Amino acid sequence: MNRPGSDERAWSRFLSVVEALRGENGCPWDKEQTYESLTKYVLEEANELVSAALEKDVAKLKEELGDLMLEVGLYCQIAKERGDFSPADVLEGITEKLVRRHPHVFGDETLKTPDEVRERWAEIKREEPGRYRQGHSLMDEVQKGLPALMQAEKQQSLAAEVGFDWDSAEPVFSKVEEELREVKDAALKGEPDALRAEVGDLLYACVNLARKLGVSAETALLGAIDKFSARFRQMEEELRRRGLDMKEQGLEYLDSLWEQAKNREKGELD
Template identity: 40%
Template sequence: MKEKFIELVRITKKLRSEEGCPWDREQTLESLRSHIVEESYEVIEAIDLKDYNNLKEELGDLLLQILLISNIAEEQNLFSLEDVIGTHSRKLIRRHPHVFGERVAKNADEAKKIWNEEKVNEKNNEKDRSSKSFPSLIRAVDISNNYSKLDLDWESSEELLEVLFSEIKEYQEAIKKKNRLLAEEEIGDILFTVANLCRKEKINPEIALNKSSDKFLKRAKIFINLKKNINNLSDEEIWKKAKLLAKESS
């Protein structure tokens, strides 16, 4: 294990060297942002598909991005891979006092609570640190999680549903007024509320939305094939048939 990791680090450094790969040499911290996001989503997709051979490969691709970013940072005298590993090891120990210290966690909920308490202790301004580079729905969840620790939160999913219905009505009013800017704002409020509903129900909104997108694509492909061969049904009837066929093949 140790030898294989050291070999991978050596290979990555070689790629960045003068004798290495022109593409790898010209990469920057900025250029690798999109790559690490793409690789992260490919890891998620492999997990969703239970494609474990591909998951192994995608995890390797994600690890490569981490090594490349660490190499570039070291070249710029920002930090090294050793710094990354050391910093994270210390953080794991700090945030697990129930494992490495005297605190006690009887279950996963208590362990998570301790983690969050330690996180807040480390970052007094945590509530304002939510990254704008997060996917928008995840950022909404992250912001709300942070402020919920200050008792700025909804009591239940039922309360959030009422908020959602209210936001939809406000969006409808904006549409009636033909106020595009206001409509955009109200759509944002709807999405923020949906993200919080996901948070309350412990559902990852990005994963949920991706699943719905995949479901639509499956139905759409069936719809297109059906429409080529059916002339006596309306598009709505064909769509209903496509939904049924997609469900049966799931």
């Protein structure tokens, strides 16, 4: 349990350290950073944070949150030096946004379900003055720096906010089956450009299905990647134990090792 005021003191000390890092006698690396140069580190730290969260590693999660906060602190300090904005401006901005977009918490409105909250959030966002320039498209809100699966999910969610969406998941199952048939047709015809386009449509439909089922496609795929990695590592370990080279084994044998790893995984979950 934190002592009263400890969060404020820790935040103040953190900002002071970041300021010193970019000060006259600070660190050469920190001093040379810019808005642009920090982008790759933000992405790297955000991905490491996601990994820690998916692994449910609390100690690593705490560390990665700190690493990501360093990038936030550096951005705030650079902005302060340039006269663009201050750390207080950032905190006040997000605080006001949270209060404004949660009228069911800080106002008189009543919103009982997460879906109602999401719809009201989007409505308030659209009503905010100066948010959208003339000729603005909802698709402008999809950040190109996001992973492709997240871009697709964001597009679909934005379209859904204005009513352009399937009523339920059922027709999306049919859409996935339709896109899979078109992939098969393009593959049989040997048309590379058409095949690439159809595979893209299939992936897009799968993201839409995941969204309608309440599943994050990005998180689901990361989970599948981790699962494959864990099982493959078990296969490698078993082959090393037996003194065998994986490349010299047939698919049938490797498949049996895969099933063993899969069964061990199920046993651990039972």
